[in-house]
Amino acid sequence: MRTATLVSTKLVSATLVSATAALAMASAAHAQSTVWRCTESDGRAHYTNIKKETEGKTCQVVTREVSVVSGNALAAAPAATRATGTQAAIATPPGFPRVDRETQRSRDDSRRKILEEELATEEKGLVDAKTKLTEQESVRLGDEKNYQRVLDRLKPYQDAVERHERNVAALKRGMSNTR
Numbered sequence: 001m002r003t004a005t006l007v008s009t010k011l012v013s014a015t016l017v018s019a020t021a022a023l024a025m026a027s028a029a030h031a032q033s034t035v036w037r038c039t040e041s042d043g044r045a046h047y048t049n050i051k052k053e054t055e056g057k058t059c060q061v062v063t064r065e066v067s068v069v070s071g072n073a074l075a076a077a078p079a080a081t082r083a084t085g086t087q088a089a090i091a092t093p094p095g096f097p098r099v100d101r102e103t104q105r106s107r108d109d110s111r112r113k114i115l116e117e118e119l120a121t122e123e124k125g126l127v128d129a130k131t132k133l134t135e136q137e138s139v140r141l142g143d144e145k146n147y148q149r150v151l152d153r154l155k156p157y158q159d160a161v162e163r164h165e166r167n168v169a170a171l172k173r174g175m176s177n178t179r
Contacts (some may be wrong), residue, residue, distance in 0.1 A: 035062045112178050119171040126164035133157040 038046045038059040045061065055140065092098075099107075136157050144150050 009018050036060065040139045108178055112175065115175045115178065116169055119168065119175065122164055122167045122171060126161065126168060129157065129160040133161055 007166060034051075035049050036059040038048060038054055038057040040046050040057075046053075046057075059170050133154065136154055140150070141153075146152070
């Protein structure tokens with residue numbers, strides 16, 4: 001009987017020790033998953049997951065959860081997903097509303113018409129901006145003995161020309177992307 005009591009006492013002790021160890025490991029894992037953002041004395045931000053490094057500093061908890069994505073997750077994905085980087089590109093779900101060809105064609109036509117109108121407006125604006133820049137380049141004011149003053153006066157006109165050129169290029173790219 002004494003042997004049975006001794007064995008059960010050892011079993012209870014071993015269970016308590018393993019439960020205590022499991023609790024200690026769980027709390028240590030939780031402590032390591034907490035990330036703090038501490039401000040150093042010189043103003044730099046310092047991130048840490050070690051509690052001792054936060055003592056005596058102004059620190060804020062940034063996150064309590066750490067998410068890790070395996071590098072193999074993307075490699076295991078289908079080729080369509082790897083090419084686009086999203087799951088949505090693989091297949092259209094069943095019952096998803098579809099647009100018939102004529103509706104889509106009319107939408108594309110109206111989109112192209114809008115882009116063509118905007119392109120015409122921008123090209124007209126570009127011609128106007130170039131004309132104004134040319135006019136200003138031919139004028140020399142009496143207080144502009146320093147050439148930097150001439151450059152400063154012409155800068156807004158040059159910026160307007162560059163802005164219109166960028167807009168025209170963007171609209172042409174947009175038109176080439178429409179069907």
